[in-house]
Amino acid sequence: MMGITINQLGYRNKDTKTAVFAGENEGFKLISQENGEVVWEGETLISLDDAASGMTVSKLDFSEWQQPGTYYVKMNNGSQSEPFLIGEEVYEEAHQALLKAFYYFRCGMDLEEQYAGDWKHGKCHLTPAIVYGDETRKVDAWGGWHDAGDYGKYVGPGAKAVADLLLAFECYPKAFARMVPLPETDGVMPDVLHECRYELDWMLRMQDNKSGGVFHKLTTLRFPSADTMPEDDTEELYVSPISATATGCFAGIMAMAARVYDRFDAAFASSCLIAAEAAWEWLTLHPEYPGFRNPSSIVTGEYGDKLDTDERYWAAAELYRTTGEARYHEAFQQLAEFSFDKYELGWADMGGYGTISYLMSEREREAGLAEQLQAGLQEEAGKLAAVCRQDGFGISLLPEQYIWGSNMVLLNQAMLLLIADRLGGTTAYERLVLDHIHYLFGMNAVGMSYVTGFGSKPIRHPHHRPSEGDGVDEPVPGLVSGGPNVGVQDEYAREHLTGKAPAAAFADVMESYSTNEVTIYWNSPAVFVLSHFV
The missing domain is CATH 2.60.40.10 (Immunoglobulins)
Incomplete structure (x- = not known):
């Protein structure tokens, strides 16, 4: 800089x-x-x-x-x-673009010029997917969002992204009064809920209707080349085996959706709750389940997670908040006794969503547990604030937190600060969160805006196959880059970024997927944070 x-x-x-x-x-x-x-x-x-x-x-x-x-x-x-x-x-236009990005991530439909502009393309990935390990069985799980710069679709990360957007709508409904617009725009249900439903409908197709468990992901066996457009990615599709983490995330997000959508579409809300309860039943029948690992011949993103207690904790919190049933409250209290991070908002550590749901709930709560969780939340926010006050740019990232997806860590922490203010009845952290926004849009060590299409010096070459392969000079707008990553985990980064300071270990090139990839769950906390300020 x-x-x-x-x-x-x-x-x-x-x-x-x-x-x-x-x-x-x-x-x-x-x-x-x-x-x-x-x-x-x-x-x-x-x-x-x-x-x-x-x-x-x-x-x-x-x-x-x-x-x-x-x-x-x-x-x-x-x-x-x-x-x-x-x-x-x-912030209004950027907020709108960060939300519109999810439309550009859509799989299984034509992105028409009316809505997609220059970044239009054809429908993709519509063939039923083979159930890995049971070659005679197929699942017709079309739709949903491509997860990142590739075309995989993953239940856990998708649940995190939808949770951020639904939380943003619950906390800041007025921020979503403006139409995006989308093909489904009807002037009745806010567009953020139309967009989330596109992903939720795909997740419902990923539930095994025999057992209630949820398949971990849907991908090809390997990633296509870097300039492959979605409609040209025609390799065989596979759904990976059921996992406890995917099933827990599914139960949590479906219970949350049942609550949020009830006043807009009662039938859809009811189907979400039925699905959440079926997933919970699977979880109770499988109290100890091995963590997910990629099957031997699948080399796409794994999203492996050995611990499923945090996902179960979130699921119990949302099911209790939505239904008021004592069995879910009891399960939540039991799960709260286990040791895991109860304030993290990442795809691998979903405990923060369970804590937030419980503390925001209108249901009767166990006073001691609620007090303990609230105190822990405020303590965590205080620690983040202390880091901000020592950082040259005023943000909450420690040097060792400039990892793959450091901008997600940044935005998750900004989210947590805003929620701590909300649940504490204060505005103590708003000023600190503004510095996180300033950082995202250019007040950082490389002097670039980490959001495509926004700022005087935005990133222009994200690791995003449609942006690389569509023949359009500018990338799809509104995409959040992963950001600096001291881990130098791709060939370009190893050659060009080794030895750089953590906050400067970034390259705006397609080849550097470990610093410049985009994902749905990096965009989603950005939508939440900007919603507070629009």
Whole structure:
């Protein structure tokens, strides 16, 4: 990073407005782009040797200036930032695009020009999938969202993505008043729920109607080449065996959906609850079940997970919140006694969703357990806040957390801070969350917006097969990149990023899938976080 990094989307009038300068303390000016007038002068805050970026950085704060317009920051040494906006609606278009991205991830239908614009393409992956290990049986599980830069579809990660979107709708319904629009837009049910239903319908097809268990994933045996369009990926499809983690996630998200959709489509809500209860029955009949591993001839994304206690915990919480049945409350209390992370929001650790559901529930709760979980949530938020105050860019990532999908970690933690505020009745963490948004859209060690199509310097070459193969210069808009990854886990990263500081270990190239891939469950927490500010 050189010079000054900013939130390239801009800043809301009354929000905290910060930028980061790579250098020692120095004076700066805020200048109107329109007429060159200096409207604000200040000094950078104390400089800091930032461990994550490996740089000495200084924070600029011009929060007191609230006049709408286009501005840039100029340091006394002559370096200056890109122009940026100050205004009330700087996040609306990005929020809309982050949500619209899920439409672009759709599998099994034509993405028509009316809705997809330049990024239109044909229907794909419509053939029934072979049940791995039972070659005589097939499952017609079309639809849903492609998971990432490839065309696999996975129940656990899909459940995490839908959970984030449904939570965003529950917490911030007004943020979804505007139509996307989508083919299903009807002016009655919000488009976020239409979009989630497309994934939920696919998940329902992934449930084994004999046992109630849920197949782990649906993929080809191996990934297609990097420029393959979805409709050209015609290899045989397979569903991998049932897993406890997929079944637990399925039970949790279906119980949640039953509650959210009830006032819009009671019949669909009822089908979700029936499916959730059947999955729960499978879980009770299989209290100890081996963790999922890829079958020997399948080399697509594994999403392996040895521990299913957190998924069961989430399922019990959602089933209790939706039905009020004592058996689910008892199961939740029993599962809460096990040792696992009860505040994590990742696809492998779903415990945070169970905790949030229980604490947000209107049902009667066990007072001691609720108090314990609330205290733990606030403690976790306090730890994240402490990291923010030590970080050069004001975010909650420790140097060792710049892993594959570090932007998901960043956004999950921003989500948790907002939920801690909500459940604590405070606004203590809102300012810190804004720095997470500033980081995502350019106030970071590489000076790029990590969202395609947004900002003055957005990523342009994500690891995303449709963006690579469609012949369109610009990538599909609204996709969140994985972000810096000190693990250098692809060939390009090993050659070009080895030895880089954690926050700088990023490459905007298709080949660097370990830093620049996109996924549905990196977009989903971004939608949640921006929903708070629109």
